[in-house]
Amino acid sequence: MTQEMLIRLFVAVIFHSSFAQGFNIILAGGTGKIGSTLSSALVNDGHDVTILCRNAFLAAAPARVSGDFGWIGRQFLEKHPRVKLRDWDGGDLLDIVGQDFLGWQEDTLAKADVVVNLVGGFTRQREMAAERIVRESLRVNPTAFQITVGPRDDELQMISPGAYTTKVARLKQCEDLVSVNCANFECLRIEANRVDDACDRIKNVIYSRLK
Template identity: 50%
Template sequence: MRDWDGGDLLDIVGKDWVGWEEVLEKADVVVNLCGGFTIQREQAQQRLSDAIRSTETRNNRVIKQIIIAPTDEVIPTLSPVAISAKVKRLAQCEDIANAGKDVSCLRMGLVVPDAQAQASGGKWCTGSDFAQLCIEKINA
């Protein structure tokens, strides 16, 4: 589990993401949690997808890529401005990823503790639902 990308923002985001390209050499699965909803998110998705394809070519193997993003209905809850631009941006991130060989794009509601999700009448994805979805996609 690591930060995949910091772009050229080292002075802002720190250096937790440094070395992510090397991690791909041994990765079987990459799970990318799409957040941020800015143009930089598209750029980060492009860098990650390009690096995965390059690693796949170099090592003659496929890396499973799972993109996890909120549903369009949840975006206003997370970030209530420029909603249509954010919806388009997430779709663009999925399009970029889908150019890969083994990609699954998951859209889900907010992940909250199971009891809170159950109390909401199923409006949100539970933590156990989230884990199960990821396991199913990895095993698919």
């Protein structure tokens, strides 16, 4: 067996061992429908998922008590013990609502194999969150695979027609933050109303890039 063949065999063994143990996957803004569906599918495949949310206490409440901070529910977390919630600042240090947001970068990003940005909305908050994720990832874990997710431009016009040009530019700015600064990235445009298909696309990208 040649040295090149030995190296390939070693890499293959390391990969399969890593996959068998599962990846550490971070979902920013993962308390929505896509985030909950994706996190369920990922932990069922043997991976660990941490959802960054603005208020983990409210997101884990038995019943939804606020429409502002996302909600995944206690029952979901009990069913999926490998899904964890973690407060973060969401990029806006002037609008912090979680009580335990300090150190989220070291707790989550530093250990991540994959970071998926699912932060929704089309306000300035989306750009701030994207910038925060990229900046802190570069500081503590620059090799993590970064995925940013947004709707297609034509779908955006249907689901949120107001200030369309500004929103398209904002989505592009979030993608540029990743593509310009990160060595390992993917920018996905999905059909937000086709949740299962969107989750399959995200999973396929993760598995194909980390094989």
